[in-house]
Amino acid sequence: MNTGFEIVDGLTSADIAVRICAHSIEELLATAAFAMLKILLANPEEFNPELKQRIDIEAESMEMLLYRFLDELVFLKDARKLLALFDGGTIEHSVEGYALRGVIAVDSIDAARHRFNVDIKAVTLHGLSCRKQPDGYIAQVVFDV
Amino acid sequence: MQTAGLTKISDCLYEIRTSFKKGMRVPARIYGSDAIIAGMDEAVKEQITNVCMLPGIQRYALCMPDGHSGYGFPIGGVAAIDPSEGVISPGGIGFDINCGIRLLSTSVRLEEVEGNVTKLIDRLFSRIPAGVGKDGMLSFSKKDFDDAMVKGARWALERGYAEKDDIDAIEDGGCMQGADPKCISSRAYERGIGQMGTLGSGNHFLEIQVAKKEHVYDDTIAREFGIVHDNQIMVMIHCGSRGFGHQVATDYLQKFLSAMPKYGLKMPDRELACAPFDSKEGQEYYRAMNCAINIAFLNRQLIAHRVREVFAEVFNKSPRELGIRTVYDVCHNTAKLETHEIDGKETRLLVHRKGATRAFPAGEKELPPRYRAAGQPVIIGGSMESGSLLLVGLESAKDAFYTTAHGSGRVMSRSQAKKQFRGDALQKELLGKGIYIRTASLSGLAEEAGAAYKDIDEVGRSAEMAGLSKIIARLFPIGNIKG
Structure with missing residues (x-):
């Protein structure tokens, strides 16, 4: 499996759809957060994390875990003016669903440093999927921009 | 869009019968000329026929001429639902609740602005927060923000950021009743409280335009x-x-998804999550949505106030001397309780409009007195290249629950537009055409190129031929700020 992300055309005209491939769910979350940062920033190399913070998310399915994780990053951007990348963690799977106990690295939005392409205003349920494959995971998510 | 499954009703109206798909409670109707229909993406057909499955939907699910595929509902989608037996669906309203357009008139003439456009746009760009991560114009305490959610644009009037005349020219007087801050999550508070008086990004803009006599x-x-x-x-x-509105939509979409099994509701698309209007969840969302409608009214009011300040500074005259007046302020993404005629009876309906404009005709008692004789002003915003349209609501739009188009409607995806256009080249090209643009993102500018949108004149013509609204004037851009 070729891991990483790509922009998917044809799924939405007004917004941005992304397909993500990864070997593990942890890698999937990390790649999804990176995709989000690359969509947001024209100069993602200027992401210089100054702090780390805990992130705990629970969801009934893998795809809702991905949805809530990305929704949390949208929230942090607007409410706390923070950009974030996944910095490791574990995902527990039980009969109740999935629980992420993780860490994100965060950088405060700085108009002097960060050049934005677009804003991501919401994560949508449109075309949202996250499937286990023999050699990893494939997910698709549409961002409202 | 392929015409398979479409029945032509008139020159600018097509119908999809209930036999098209299992579960449709009513037919779907799509407004548009042959050219508009041909250019519409195929997913609109799928999405608008899904809307026909909403419990309580009356007569038809509608799609306006600027329609294109969205989430759950298509953009341009309209559904009128009997609130006594039907549902409310956040997907029928959209994430950006009460995204809308305000039009201001001035007594300034083009000749007075020529030579000042750059200064005006530069000043507006520096004074109106636009783009990602910008602080709002005002600091709000939690109590102030609660108050703003309930009062909308009237909050601005109480504090000197509006004139009475502005309030009279806003849909619903700039204040939706039935807003309850207790239905707002702490996340929505946190996202919204620091963003009041900001333009945002994407397709949002502030534009200086010219009304020419020949148009x-x-x-x-x-x-x-x-x-x-x-x-x-x-x-x-x-x-x-x-x-704020995005978080309200996100919060309740998830609540509704969890609640649907309890009410025996099942829809073919998760973005059509819904709850009975009369249920606890339905009523809480309705109250939260009204908070977001009011916050959007206030947001546009604060920006309009800042426009007045900037014009006063640049022209060294008072806003009154410059004749700056709100023509009208329309909502695009809402669900409102309105009275419409169903089978000859006046019926209270919850009209969902997602990327569509309410367009009341002359005589409608809900219109401000100054527009009761003429009908409601309708503002269709175009791209930064094409200009925009000012229209009026018509009685002939009765079948469409008095609704018309809201914009040009995209025909090209953002990634396609970015491949085809460069922001810096576009900015230069438009300057050559007499349109001065300031943007927080050149890449974002490329995505908003005129060619990424439908022909606004064709959209306007379709709306007019379908009897949804009548074109009064075309407005031409000379300067634009984008986030």
Whole structure:
């Protein structure tokens, strides 16, 4: 499996759809957060994390875990003016669903440093999927921009 | 869009019968000329027929001529639902609750602005927060923000950021009743409280436009709408409830998904999550949505106030001397309780409009007194290249629950547009055409290129031929700020 992300055309005209491939769910979350940062920033190399913070998310399915994780990053951007990348963690799977106990690295939005392409205003349920494959995971998510 | 499954009802109206798909409670109707229909993406057909499955839907699910695929509902989608037996669906309203347009008229003429456009746009760009991560114009305490959610634009009037005349020219007087801050999550508070008076990004803009005499198509109504002389400067503001509205939609979409099994509700698309209007969840969302509608009204009001300040600084005259007046402020993404005729009876309906404009005709009692004789001003915002349209609501739009188009509607995806256009080249090209643009993102500018949108004149013509609204004037851009 070729891991990483790509922009998917044809799924939405007004917004941005992304397909993500990864070997593990942890890698999937990390790649999804990176995709989000690359969509947001024209100069993602200027992401210089100054702090780390805990992130705990629970969801009934893998795809809702991905949805809530990305929704949390949208929230942090607007409410706390923070950009974030996944910095490791574990995902527990039980009969109740999935629980992420993780860490994100965060950088405060700085108009002097960060050049934005677009804003991501919401994560949508449109075309949202996250499937286990023999050699990893494939997910698709549409961002409202 | 392929015409398979579509029955032509008239020149600008097509119908999809209930036999098209299992579960459709009513037919779907799509407004548009042959060219508009041909250019519409195929997913619109799928999405609008899904809307037909909403419990309580009356007569038809509608799609306006600027329609294109969205989430759950298509953009341009309209569903009127009997609230006593039907549902409310956040997907029928959209994430940016009360995204809308305000149009300001001025007494300034083009000749007075020439030479000042750069200064005006630069000043507006520096004074109106636009783009990602910008602080709002005002600091709000939690109590102030609660108050703003309930009062909307009237909050601004109480604090000197509005004139009474502004409030009279906003849909619903700039204040939706039934807003309850207790239905708002702490996340929505946190996202919204620091963003008041910000333009945002994406397709949101503030534009300086010119009304030219040769493009005024009904002089009498244009005068009623404040266009009184040739080469008159107008200002258009397009934005919504910012992160606050998005969080309200996100919160309740998830609540509704969890609640649907309890009410025995099942829809073919998760973005059509819904709850009975009369249920606890339905009522809480309705109250939260009304908070977001009010926050968007206030957001546009604060920006309009800042426009007045900037014009006063640049022209060294008071806003009153410059004749800056709100023509009208329309909502695009809402669900409102309205009275419409169903089978000859006046019926209370919850009209969902997602990327569509309410367009009341002359005589409607909910219109401000100054527009009761002419009908409601309708503002269709175009791309930064094409300009925009000012229209009026018509009685013939009765079958469409008095609704018309809201914009041009995209035909090209953002990634396609970015491959085809460069922001810096586009900015230069538009400057050559007399349109000065300031943007927080050149990449974002490329995504908003005129060619990424439908032909606004064709959209306007379709709306007019379908009897949804009548074109009064075309407005031409000379300067634009984008986030």
